[in-house]
Amino acid sequence: MEEDVVKSQKMRQFLQKKFGTSSIQHIELAELKTVLEGEPLMMRAKYRKQVAIGATRPVIKKGQKYRQDHVLATNFDKAMKNDSYGFKCLHMSVSESIDKCRVSITNKHKTGGSIGVRTRDDTACKDDDYIAINEILTFSAGEATKDVEIKIIDDHGWEPDEDFYVELYDPNTSKGKDGDKLHGRDTEVRVTILDDDKPGQIAFSNPNIRHAATHSDCVINVKRIHDADGEVTVKYKTIEIDQGERTARAGVDFEKVEAVLTFGHNET
Numbered sequence: 001m002e003e004d005v006v007k008s009q010k011m012r013q014f015l016q017k018k019f020g021t022s023s024i025q026h027i028e029l030a031e032l033k034t035v036l037e038g039e040p041l042m043m044r045a046k047y048r049k050q051v052a053i054g055a056t057r058p059v060i061k062k063g064q065k066y067r068q069d070h071v072l073a074t075n076f077d078k079a080m081k082n083d084s085y086g087f088k089c090l091h092m093s094v095s096e097s098i099d100k101c102r103v104s105i106t107n108k109h110k111t112g113g114s115i116g117v118r119t120r121d122d123t124a125c126k127d128d129d130y131i132a133i134n135e136i137l138t139f140s141a142g143e144a145t146k147d148v149e150i151k152i153i154d155d156h157g158w159e160p161d162e163d164f165y166v167e168l169y170d171p172n173t174s175k176g177k178d179g180d181k182l183h184g185r186d187t188e189v190r191v192t193i194l195d196d197d198k199p200g201q202i203a204f205s206n207p208n209i210r211h212a213a214t215h216s217d218c219v220i221n222v223k224r225i226h227d228a229d230g231e232v233t234v235k236y237k238t239i240e241i242d243q244g245e246r247t248a249r250a251g252v253d254f255e256k257v258e259a260v261l262t263f264g265h266n267e268t
């Protein structure tokens with residue numbers, strides 16, 4: 001019995017994550033089929049081509065303003081999309097230093113009305129990686145598109161590429177700006193933020209040091225090479241090298257050390 005509850009809870013979580021709703025009656029059959037059977041073949045072929053060209057991820061130079069649109073709404077069948085509003089581009093990559101990321105919303109019937117647009121965390125987090133928005137856009141009759149801009153936060157620390165979502169919702173209910181996300185494959189955009197920072201590598205300046213026992217402290221220089229973005233830490237410790245009788249012993253020949261070394265941004 002308990003197992004059934006857990007199972008149905010997991011199912012609801014899966015549906016919520018994939019479709020923005022946990023009730024099956026709100027999900028379009030075409031959407032469900034795409035999730036279960038994968039993207040249409042045409043799209044997969046295009047994606048593979050893109051991955052092959054970009055070698056899974058483009059090489060971003062520090063400070064480079066870069067944007068690439070990966071998946072366009074035109075690749076989807078009309079039945080999978082929202083009838084009234086939608087995004088043109090459904091997945092894009094932007095460099096961390098792009099400053100502002102612009103997304104376009106299409107008013108498909110060009111009728112007057114309002115639509116909510118807001119961001120949602122995934123692996124990227126608001127305030128750390130981008131500035132969240134939650135706006136209500138009003139289209140006048142005849143107006144086909146509107147854009148919103150999302151500020152991307154540039155820092156010096158290395159981190160993996162991270163995603164957040166921009167989604168459309170219905171602002172015309174009592175829930176207001178917490179309104180339900182619109183149904184359809186083209187009502188959310190995944191934005192991948194590409195990190196442009198390179199932490200470099202840590203090495204000893206001299207891997208072999210001869211130190212006379214008559215001298216006290218042995219100073220060992222550690223350097224950071226190639227790049228020096230952001231703060232990095234490295235652990236270090238002394239270990240005995242087994243050489244039989246000639247082994248230098250901790251507590252006898254040297255004092256055991258185990259600590260953490262921190263390099264600040266640009267410190268080498």
Ligand SMILES: [Ca+2]
Nearest residue numbers: 096155156197
């Ligand atoms: Ca950066």
Ligand SMILES: [Ca+2]
Nearest residue numbers: 155157195197
């Ligand atoms: Ca960074």
